[in-house]
Amino acid sequence: SSKEKGSTDAIDDDVNTNNPSGDLAPLEKKVKVIIAEDGAASGAGFYIAKEKGYFEDYNIEVEFAQFANSDEMLPALASGEVDIAGGVSTASFFNAIAQGIDVKIIADKGHNVPGKSYFTFVIGNHMQDVIKEYKDFKGKRIAISSKNSIDEYIYLEMLKHAGLTQDDVEFVLLGDFGSMLGAIENGSIDAALQIEPLITQGIENGFHTRFGDATDYAPESQIALVLGSPQFMNDEKNVSLRFMAAYLKGVRDYNDAFIKGEGKDEIIDIMTKHTALKDPALWEKVFVTGLDPDGKMFLDDVVKQYDAYKANGAISGDVDFDKAVDTSTTEKAVEILGAYER
Amino acid sequence: MRDEKGNVRFDPYETEQQEWKKQQVKERSKQLLTIISPVLLLLLWEICSRTGILDIRFFPPPSAIITTFFELATNGLLWTHVSVSLYRIAAGFLLGVIPGVVIGLLMGLYAPIRHFISPIVMALMPIPTLALLPIIIIFFGIGDFSKVVTIAGSVFFPVVINTVAGVLNIEKVHLDVAKNYGASPKDFFFKIAFPGALPVMLEGIQMGQAIALLTIVAAEMMGATSGIGYLIWTSYKAFMLKEMFVGLILISFFGFLFSLFLRGLQKKIVPWR
Amino acid sequence: MRDEKGNVRFDPYETEQQEWKKQQVKERSKQLLTIISPVLLLLLWEICSRTGILDIRFFPPPSAIITTFFELATNGLLWTHVSVSLYRIAAGFLLGVIPGVVIGLLMGLYAPIRHFISPIVMALMPIPTLALLPIIIIFFGIGDFSKVVTIAGSVFFPVVINTVAGVLNIEKVHLDVAKNYGASPKDFFFKIAFPGALPVMLEGIQMGQAIALLTIVAAEMMGATSGIGYLIWTSYKAFMLKEMFVGLILISFFGFLFSLFLRGLQKKIVPWR
């Protein structure tokens, strides 16, 4: 797909309010950008920007490619099959980079909003009277969806917070979140690190209840990241800048809707269209993914996670964060759009 | 009927006709069983999930699944999923069957080729599709073609193995006939080897069809935006179990259909059996 | 050698011995091919990934994979994975084969049972294991047993189908013999139906074995903490491809081994073939 992209010579970043976008000029030729998605709500920025025509304003056509989870996107991203992907912070991700798969970390794609974590622990109904405090997790079976990943990282932070060691609890690896519902219902597991909207659906269906909030012990965890293919970020700067600007516009609408409560119906409409959560009423109840309107990430936390995986022996090789992190395009886009008023 | 001695006699023809009629009734009741059994199963499921024996949250009753089916059908989405998957299955099936047949015939006919390739086939066959997905993506990208290749890959093995077996099982006397009547290599291939291997080959193809369906979920796990496998997978991940069951029932339905279709085709293709 | 007329004559025995020796050499070179071909494949792979024809990040050279294999082997982890998986495969295999054989025999012998069960088998068979995982978890939890059940579920179908086919393919004359010599139902079952169906049944079991291996990754995707499937899946998810390939090669190796083992067993179990 990259062959048909626009010129790469000089960056065209003149702002002109007469442009359809109100800022940057549209590309001369229509360019197609392929975004790898896993149907998660954290792709909100992409969906909104597409539906509200922010991409179109720049003459960008986006196409979504569905993946089961973000790790599987990496080979596709590195080989240029897709231009943009959402990456959950995992050892796999760092490993791929360490082993020469060149991808760029460019913007925030998900963090927990304090007190409203979309990615947090739940406990089974049979545990409601047993687990009252974090230290009550002692001796319990806790399901996590993957090892050497943000999931395990949050899990370990929680244990630290509870004053427990890994030997105090029973770790269960359960490949996907859907299966956790069944497992927690039949008592195979006592608690799980679950994600929205399954948290809310599980509560509605009476499978589990939310337990505390992940920001209690991991307040500034970077859960997911927007990743760009190196070709896309380096060789097609005109496209990537415009893409990022449109994306941020989408993210800002999302914040307007879910944080400020402005235009919520329209956004929920878009979300039901693009994600697996088709019930608008449920959207009113879920704790949504935090998406920074300026694309800012908790980079320190990313490095901290990396160090943790490395200490665990899950990473072979080294990641050069200076090379892997490239926020320049995002910063430039924020510059053009102006900082978001919170 | 009584004969001259006054004994009761039965008309043998009538006796057999009665017998035959009884047989027919039995036959028909067996066919009825075939229809009843899935209905009964669904009914049982309905009752179990209504009475709470089955957890309704995990096992929505068939009636609810059917409602969902019609919802999906009326908004048209379902047909996209079905047609996309059918296309992929068909294309993958062909892409697996054709090389499978060609390589299988070559392996069957030429011992050195057979000895060279069969260990590779034996070694690659047990590797689960699921584990091959990343490699397939690297080679074939994330487009439709990669799904087709995934399916083709799993169809290939049973076809190749049965084709080889088919060729090796051709009766020796037919090879002698061909030789005695001076068949050229080309004639031998098309008049003896291929049709002779066909019946066993078709068994392999039938198996390949089953495997193509089994693979569709794995194939559509990655990089897809539609398809029955995609429907199942995304519905499941979003805990929309009714939609998931619609997908499962669709697969099961198509499996049934394809089996019948291939059995019919088999009768057409090998009329001599 | 010359005969009385002075013509060169050949000793027919010697001629044939020469011929036989030539044949033997050919035979041995074919066997050599069978060993050479996987070696050649690995060599090609090594060269391709060293020269960059294959992307080394996705296809680590076999030499690197072997190094990783020895690393894993020496730290003992590998044996845990292997033994856990072998246990699950064996248990799942048995749990699929035994009911498969029993139900298959019943279906083969009693037409009403066959007509009742076969549509259910036909409908359930195409449903991919991957899609059944959540249901299996709900019913069987996340322990070892759920993996065993997953494998059993996929082994069951080929076994049941081939067992039915085996029973139905028993030559009619053998049924006549049993009837004529007054076999009781029990004797009929054990002396005629079971051994008569055995050869075709064993084909199904052989297929079941292949499927058990194909399923191990799916089975160990969820709730496992060890096993070859777990090794493959977690290595893959952590982008540790060398470890993943070690797992794949192990599966391929065991697939090869099991096939040979079952073929050997088959010869023991059906010596009359």
Add this chain to the structure above:
Amino acid sequence: MSNDVKISIEDLTKVFYKKNNSVTAIKNVSLEVEEGEFVCLVGPSGCGKTTLLRILAGLEHPSSGQFTIAADSDFRPLQSMVFQEKGVIPWLTVEENVAFGLNMRHLPKEFIRKQTNNYLKKVGLSNFSKLYPKELSGGMKQRISIARAFANDPEILLMDEPFAALDEQNKFILQEELLSIWSETKKTVLFITHSIDEALLLSDRIILMSAHPGEIVKEIKVPIPRPRTMEQVRANTEMAEQFIAIWNHLQKEVQRSRG
């Protein structure tokens, strides 16, 4: 040889009924076979010989009519059938095949062993007792089938072209063996064959059947005294006449059923 009637068939008819076409395989067949008699049934292909034998063997129900087999002893089975080569059960060893009938009747192990060995010896298969049938030639397989039926010690023996698949020399060797066992046991035998020479060599009486519907049209007493040899059969001019008579009958029937 006593003159007791062993098999009595009365007005037996068998119709195979199908939706569109029904076949009358045999029609009003009545026949009496004496104790110890060796009767051959000869007739054109498809005339219902097998059908008649299968009815007697309990493998088929008659459409009308009945038959009785006189039982001398309560312990003996009424009848045993000698099937063709394919009737040997491939997954049983030679020994197990011969013991099959006895095993099915759950007789004492020791008795079965003795009886089996006895008949294995009679047909010359003692050295092959542990082998599977696939390792044996066609003639040897047929010996198993014969030994199995005789070992079962039934009231009567039914044989449906047991030697049809054998070559002429093997056929004769087996015919001789059959006669020798038969003369020891004096069983009543109903034997189907297409071979007139075979019928002349083996039987006391030859029953000729017509093409379908199969009816009994003629009976021929074989005049040569036993023991007979093939040379006698071939050299005897009376036999040559008999042969030609039967031959002409069969040719006529075959022509008739084809025309």
Add this chain to the structure above:
Amino acid sequence: MSNDVKISIEDLTKVFYKKNNSVTAIKNVSLEVEEGEFVCLVGPSGCGKTTLLRILAGLEHPSSGQFTIAADSDFRPLQSMVFQEKGVIPWLTVEENVAFGLNMRHLPKEFIRKQTNNYLKKVGLSNFSKLYPKELSGGMKQRISIARAFANDPEILLMDEPFAALDEQNKFILQEELLSIWSETKKTVLFITHSIDEALLLSDRIILMSAHPGEIVKEIKVPIPRPRTMEQVRANTEMAEQFIAIWNHLQKEVQRSRG
């Protein structure tokens, strides 16, 4: 009938060599068959009859010795074999089976059609030309095999017990048909059989072989003029003597090879 030599076999020996045991199937077989002659090869089972025929048919190499088949015409194939029932190819229709040899030689379509129809008519299969062999009886399948070989119009015909699997009545009908086609075409035929009657009915000359190693031990000219009937063969006392002579030879050979 000319006196030209059509098949000349010279000192043919075939050894089947295996690691542990080698079998000399035929040993120093020399034989001349005249143009248009019908020669039957008779011998105990396993004496190498099939082996000899397979060598002539080009399906096996001789270990030593050679043979020549005199070619009258460049267009004709040297030989065609009539295989047993199983040699009929099940996935070809009756018609295609009969045309098989002609099709393999890629002759003109029109010629093939005519030749095929001609021989289909001769063996009475015209009405069955579009059927597959499975729908036919054993006798009809054997007719296909015969028609196929004759339609191919070879220099010589080789037949390996073509009628062994048929019942006696069918066998005779086919023998008559074979003789009638043969007398029209006057092909040279080498025919294997175990049936002495068959050999006496069909052949000009009978070659007797010994049990293995297979050697030719005796030749018998059949004295009855053609056309012959089975009645003649059976009624003729000279024939009966011939029969018994051959019979005794075979019995002796069989006993010898068993002992």
